[in-house]
Amino acid sequence: xxxxxxxxxxxAVNIKKTFKDVIALAGVDLEIMPSEYTALxxxxxxxxxxxxEIIEGIQKPDSGEITLFGKHWxxxxxxxxxxxxxxxxxxxxxxxxxxxxxxxxxxAFYGLNDNRVEEILNIVNxxxxxxxxxxxxxxxxxxKLALGIALLNNPKLLILDEPTTGxxxxxxxxxxxxxxxxxxxxGTSMILTTHYMEEAENLCEKIVIIDKxxxxxxxxxxxxxxxxxxxxxxxxxxxDKSTFPDFSKFKNLRETQWEDSxxxxxxxxxxxxxxxxxxxxxxxNAGCKISELRCxxxxxxxxxxxxxxxxxxx
Amino acid sequence: xxxxxxxxxxxxxxxxxxxxxxxxxxxxxxxxxxxxxGMAFSDKPEMSQHAAVVIPSTDSSFLKTYLxxxxxxxxxxxxxxxxxxxYKELGxxxxxxxPTTWKESEIMMKRGQIELILTENKGKINYHFDPANFTSRxxxxxxxxxxDGKNLVSTNSVIKPLQTKGTRYIDFLVPGLLAMGIMSSCLxxxxxxxxxxxxKKLLRRLVATPMKKSLFMITMFISRFVFAxxxxxxxxxxxxxxxxxxxxxxxxxxxxxxxxxxxxxxxLSILLASRTANTQVGNGFIxxxxxxxxxxxGIFFSYSNFPDVMxxxxxxxxxxxxxDSLRSIINEGFGIMDIIQxxxxxxxxxxxxxxxxxxxxxxx
Numbered sequence: 096x097x098x099x100x101x102x103x104x105x106x107a108v109n110i111k112k113t114f115k116d117v118i119a120l121a122g123v124d125l126e127i128m129p130s131e132y133t134a135l136x137x138x139x140x141x142x143x144x145x146x147x148e149i150i151e152g153i154q155k156p157d158s159g160e161i162t163l164f165g166k167h168w169x170x171x172x173x174x175x176x177x178x179x180x181x182x183x184x185x186x187x188x189x190x191x192x193x194x195x196x197x198x199x200x201x202x203a204f205y206g207l208n209d210n211r212v213e214e215i216l217n218i219v220n221x222x223x224x225x226x227x228x229x230x231x232x233x234x235x236x237x238x239k240l241a242l243g244i245a246l247l248n249n250p251k252l253l254i255l256d257e258p259t260t261g262x263x264x265x266x267x268x269x270x271x272x273x274x275x276x277x278x279x280x281x282g283t284s285m286i287l288t289t290h291y292m293e294e295a296e297n298l299c300e301k302i303v304i305i306d307k308x309x310x311x312x313x314x315x316x317x318x319x320x321x322x323x324x325x326x327x328x329x330x331x332x333x334x335d336k337s338t339f340p341d342f343s344k345f346k347n348l349r350e351t352q353w354e355d356s357x358x359x360x361x362x363x364x365x366x367x368x369x370x371x372x373x374x375x376x377x378x379x380n381a382g383c384k385i386s387e388l389r390c391x392x393x394x395x396x397x398x399x400x401x402x403x404x405x406x407x408x409x
Numbered sequence: 410x411x412x413x414x415x416x417x418x419x420x421x422x423x424x425x426x427x428x429x430x431x432x433x434x435x436x437x438x439x440x441x442x443x444x445x446x447g448m449a450f451s452d453k454p455e456m457s458q459h460a461a462v463v464i465p466s467t468d469s470s471f472l473k474t475y476l477x478x479x480x481x482x483x484x485x486x487x488x489x490x491x492x493x494x495x496y497k498e499l500g501x502x503x504x505x506x507x508p509t510t511w512k513e514s515e516i517m518m519k520r521g522q523i524e525l526i527l528t529e530n531k532g533k534i535n536y537h538f539d540p541a542n543f544t545s546r547x548x549x550x551x552x553x554x555x556x557d558g559k560n561l562v563s564t565n566s567v568i569k570p571l572q573t574k575g576t577r578y579i580d581f582l583v584p585g586l587l588a589m590g591i592m593s594s595c596l597x598x599x600x601x602x603x604x605x606x607x608x609k610k611l612l613r614r615l616v617a618t619p620m621k622k623s624l625f626m627i628t629m630f631i632s633r634f635v636f637a638x639x640x641x642x643x644x645x646x647x648x649x650x651x652x653x654x655x656x657x658x659x660x661x662x663x664x665x666x667x668x669x670x671x672x673x674x675x676x677l678s679i680l681l682a683s684r685t686a687n688t689q690v691g692n693g694f695i696x697x698x699x700x701x702x703x704x705x706x707g708i709f710f711s712y713s714n715f716p717d718v719m720x721x722x723x724x725x726x727x728x729x730x731x732x733d734s735l736r737s738i739i740n741e742g743f744g745i746m747d748i749i750q751x752x753x754x755x756x757x758x759x760x761x762x763x764x765x766x767x768x769x770x771x772x773x
Contacts, residue, residue, distance in 0.1 A: 176619050205618065
């Protein structure tokens with residue numbers, strides 16, 4: 096007998112997709128395990144949405160194989176849609192329907208009764224807005240409604256495409272709280288696409304970095320940092336670029352990055368406590384004055400920039 | 410399945426009845442149109458026409474003498490003259506003469522403020538107007554007759570105004586408004602509604618559930634058909650109580666035409682909405698279809714005024730078939746066999762466009 100908890104819920108093998116001349120996905124492999132929250136991180140145009148739409152059965156890959164719960168989309172659409180919950184980017188629901196009416200309509204598609212609608216209104220904290228027209232809901236409340244619709248059928252797999260884009264920090268944290276509760280109480284799996292590093296770090300144990308249709312790295316944040324073979328960052332601003340000395344043969348220094356517009360130097364180092372005094376002395380001897388010196392651990396942001404050469408928000 | 414059906418149907422009705430604009434254009438606007446046009450053409454109104462008169466500077470001007478001796482000074486405009494003639498059954502016609510320069514008169518003509526410009530040359534009156542303009546032609550006939558001292562109504566004839574049902578302008582207008590209302594309601598309601606749902610990405614969200622697509626379409630059709638019936642009943646009830654318009658032919662034939670006409674425009678709506686990605690393009694498509702038909706199909710005035718070469722084409726426009734069939738049932742007492750040809754054309758083309766539309770329909 097197969098243990099279902101060791102079988103991936105989603106299995107994507109060598110997925111390729113091209114739109115006219117643009118390669119959206121260039122052979123992506125992905126596995127999502129039960130109760131696993133996975134973040135797909137990538138800048139605009141990285142291929143995240145195309146990948147989730149293929150997982151959601153909305154688009155077909157040019158080649159490769161995709162299965163959900165061990166089944167292909169072809170011939171199993173209704174069955175699979177009963178097991179997953181979706182929230183697309185920028186779906187606009189009917190303006191002149193109330194939050195409760197919108198939920199009731201979607202509940203009817205799953206054969207669910209009004210009790211489930213009430214439960215969902217509670218889960219997403221929209222009880223007080225149940226009679227408000229969608230047009231009168233705030234951005235955060237609309238996202239909560241979209242999340243509520245995704246949760247109606249108590250899905251085993253939740254796929255959320257940028258669920259907090261454009262929301263203020265408070266609304267974003269409210270959505271995070273709902274998703275944390277869901278994982279704790281229901282063991283749901285989730286695929287989340289996001290622009291926010293903080294969101295990926297806060298919600299997901301597994302992170303997949305994707306750019307130009309390729310998976311650049313995947314694993315837990317700790318694995319990604321360990322794989323990068325560096326965990327510490329020294330950052331400072333150089334007041335006069337011409338005085339900055341050559342660091343190429345400096346010990347414990349793995350990499351130096353210059354930001355031309357701000358003269359900010361970011362150094363990836365192995366041992367900050369040993370590196371820092373030597374660096375300060377070396378700069379003094381060279382007559383190079385610096386300001387805004389900071390030491391910190393490496394973040395997902397640093398890894399992302401290192402892998403893609405771009406910021407996530409680009 | 411039943412729960413899906415009832416929920417989808419109830420949503421369609423709620424969306425419609427909560428949109429004041431949709432209610433106005435579907436129910437109030439056709440009634441206002443029939444009232445305004447019905448009243449305008451049901452009485453003998455006073456006809457008013459305007460002519461600019463360019464008087465020569467010579468002392469012996471016929472125009473100057475005519476205005477002084479035969480016309481009265483206007484009470485409202487101090488430089489204007491006017492002359493009224495009452496033709497009894499035809500009603501009163503007042504001609505306003507505005508003495509001015511040639512340059513000013515040309516400006517007035519460009520602005521549509523006058524129908525004629527009168528000048529004088531070697532003792533003869535010259536009438537300047539566009540012969541293609543019916544109003545100017547009528548003004549020319551009346552003014553020239555008046556100046557020649559002729560009686561425009563033949564003394565050897567009697568005018569007998571027709572007031573029997575079916576011959577009045579309102580009888581012509583109401584079936585046209587019914588047909589136009591159903592066309593607009595289907596095309597804007599279904600086509601525009603579906604395109605809007607697609608551009609809002611709501612369609613793709615709906616189909617990413619176990620929702621039956623067929624139920625979605627069926628409930629949209631049912632709700633639109635109910636709205637079309639309500640529109641029909643509202644306008645007919647109004648026309649009956651205010652203008653005494655009644656259906657003189659077969660009620661079954663009338664119902665069959667309403668159904669086939671609605672079905673045609675519903676099918677066309679699906680075809681139009683099948684691939685259109687956004688509401689701007691949809692807006693253009695719908696306007697490009699409805700506007701020419703509203704102008705050509707004889708909704709407000711008979712299409713017989715169009716050039717002969719166009720008439721055979723106009724007669725087979727869907728809105729013309731629809732409006733003419735309704736008119737022949739309401740005004741001429743036709744039965745179902747009399748209108749079987751347009752009925753079949755509308756139904757078959759409606760079914761064809763519907764199935765083509767569904768076949769190529771893009772849900773995402």
